[in-house]
Amino acid sequence: MSIEAAAARIAAQGESSPRLARDPVNQAMINNWVEAIGDTDPRYRRGVAPPAMVQVWTMPGLHGQRAADDPLGAMMSVLDEAGYTSVVATNSEQTYHRYLRVGEHVSASTALESVVGPKRTALGEGWFVTTRTSFHVGGELVADMLFRVLKFAPPPAQPAPAAPGVLRPVISRDTEFFWAGTKAGELRIQRWGETLRHPPGPMPPDGDLDAQPGWVVASGRGTVHSYVVHHRPAVPGREPPFVIALVELEEGVRMLGELVGADPAEVCIGLPVTVTFVTVDDDLTLPAWRVAR
Amino acid sequence: MIAAGTELPELAFDVTPTFVISTALATRDFQDVHHDRDAAVARGSADIFLNILTDTGLVQRFVTGWAGPDALVRSIRIKLGVPCYAGDRLVFTGRVRSVEGRVAVVEVTGTGKLGAHVSGTVTVELDS
Numbered sequence: 229m230s231i232e233a234a235a236a237r238i239a240a241q242g243e244s245s246p247r248l249a250r251d252p253v254n255q256a257m258i259n260n261w262v263e264a265i266g267d268t269d270p271r272y273r274r275g276v277a278p279p280a281m282v283q284v285w286t287m288p289g290l291h292g293q294r295a296a297d298d299p300l301g302a303m304m305s306v307l308d309e310a311g312y313t314s315v316v317a318t319n320s321e322q323t324y325h326r327y328l329r330v331g332e333h334v335s336a337s338t339a340l341e342s343v344v345g346p347k348r349t350a351l352g353e354g355w356f357v358t359t360r361t362s363f364h365v366g367g368e369l370v371a372d373m374l375f376r377v378l379k380f381a382p383p384p385a386q387p388a389p390a391a392p393g394v395l396r397p398v399i400s401r402d403t404e405f406f407w408a409g410t411k412a413g414e415l416r417i418q419r420w421g422e423t424l425r426h427p428p429g430p431m432p433p434d435g436d437l438d439a440q441p442g443w444v445v446a447s448g449r450g451t452v453h454s455y456v457v458h459h460r461p462a463v464p465g466r467e468p469p470f471v472i473a474l475v476e477l478e479e480g481v482r483m484l485g486e487l488v489g490a491d492p493a494e495v496c497i498g499l500p501v502t503v504t505f506v507t508v509d510d511d512l513t514l515p516a517w518r519v520a521r
Numbered sequence: 522m523i524a525a526g527t528e529l530p531e532l533a534f535d536v537t538p539t540f541v542i543s544t545a546l547a548t549r550d551f552q553d554v555h556h557d558r559d560a561a562v563a564r565g566s567a568d569i570f571l572n573i574l575t576d577t578g579l580v581q582r583f584v585t586g587w588a589g590p591d592a593l594v595r596s597i598r599i600k601l602g603v604p605c606y607a608g609d610r611l612v613f614t615g616r617v618r619s620v621e622g623r624v625a626v627v628e629v630t631g632t633g634k635l636g637a638h639v640s641g642t643v644t645v646e647l648d649s
Contacts, residue, residue, distance in 0.1 A: 382565030
């Protein structure tokens with residue numbers, strides 16, 4: 229049965245039979261509540277219950293079982309089985325017809341009002357379940373409440389990176405050829421007709437929307453166009469000081485990378501370098517430079 | 522005489538783990554996400570967080586603290602925004618939206634580190 233069909237069936241059952249609170253309204257529970265909330269209203273020390281406690285009296289408790297005809301419990305089961313295992317409340321609208329006094333015994337009846345979903349939310353995909361509960365003392369309606377919860381499937385925890393401590397590039401459709409190249413030991417440069425471009429991008433230099441990019445394999449030879457010696461801040465996976473060089477390739481484009489195995493003191497603009505490849509793991513190989521000897 | 526537009530004095534709560542847990546238990550809400558940090562994290566949260574019955578109570582306290590002990594609360598309608606986790610500080614602000622006879626409708630917002638945690642309206646019958 230679909231979630232919608234199950235909801236319609238549960239809603240059609242109407243209000244549950246009244247569920248009597250575990251205890252009558254009593255000063256001990258009021259005292260705990262005002263102490264925790266920090267409410268010093270003097271009425272609540274003289275036998276009047278805070279109106280916002282109305283739902284508290286009929287809560288199921290630590291080991292409480294929901295009644296067999298409780299529509300919220302039935303709907304929660306349906307959604308649990310469908311994989312929506314977590315719940316947060318999102319709306320509460322309580323109307324108080326009068327304040328309660330110590331000694332009164334509240335009962336609650338609940339009907340399922342609506343089930344809306346599936347919705348994408350910040351917490352994950354879920355369903356909004358709305359119930360309406362009426363609270364009675366004897367035959368008298370003392371309060372009613374619309375209550376809405378989001379029953380959702382939390383997204384799986386993010387897998388830990390294969391090589392923790394290394395900053396990883398974002399690989400897109402425009403750049404995947406480049407990273408496939410480093411894995412294969414090739415330094416690939418994006419080509420639009422006769423024009424080479426790096427870093428690769430989605431559009432050609434002339435903005436021709438019909439153009440399709442290709443790529444060429446660079447010789448891997450170039451010279452240092454500019455560089456920095458990085459001392460701090462700390463970078464995951466790097467031991468400072470290290471050199472980051474902007475290299476002008478023979479093909480005429482410039483490309484950034486770490487200059488490995490070099491003494492920072494020997495690095496200078498114009499220094500000839502060749503490409504090398506640093507294998508991080510099965511998914512990632514970084515291009516880098518070494519001094520051409 | 523209270524008029525529409527009147528601002529309520531701010532009220533702030535330090536949402537310590539003790540506050541989250543003691544209010545959850547005082548409202549008889551034993552959902553693990555309100556007292557068990559590991560369970561809360563496993564269910565996709567950053568930490569234990571305030572329950573909605575407590576929010577209703579805090580909103581009530583904020584408004585009656587201003588309206589005085591002879592005012593009668595007629596309704597509390599709240600909507601939750603971002604969660605309020607242990608370690609947060611929740612600041613309530615409010616203003617009177619309308620007054621009709623002795624009945625005032627007060628707009629309330631409780632804002633924490635992540636933004637608006639709870640917002641809504643309280644209808645309160647003022648002592649005339």
